[in-house]
Amino acid sequence: MESEKIHVDENDEWTCVCGNTAIEYGFFPCDEQGNVVEPTPQDWTTNLYICDRCHRKINQATHEVVA
Numbered sequence: 714m715e716s717e718k719i720h721v722d723e724n725d726e727w728t729c730v731c732g733n734t735a736i737e738y739g740f741f742p743c744d745e746q747g748n749v750v751e752p753t754p755q756d757w758t759t760n761l762y763i764c765d766r767c768h769r770k771i772n773q774a775t776h777e778v779v780a
Contacts, residue, residue: 717778719771730778733766740764740771747780 720728728734742752743763747770750756761779762771770780 731767
């Protein structure tokens with residue numbers, strides 16, 4: 714089974730599986746539980762973003778939905 718991924722266009726603009734974009738609801742750095750964190754090395758160790766519309770967690774490097 715293929716992993717679910719968000720769409721990333723040629724300008725690196727994200728569109729979540731739910732249709733959310735950075736302009737609509739946005740995406741925020743989060744921990745493994747989906748809690749929003751500050752994007753600092755000590756607070757943000759997961760490389761994950763959370764969609765503020767559907768709460769899917771997205772790996773920034775691979776654009777895969779991880780939960």
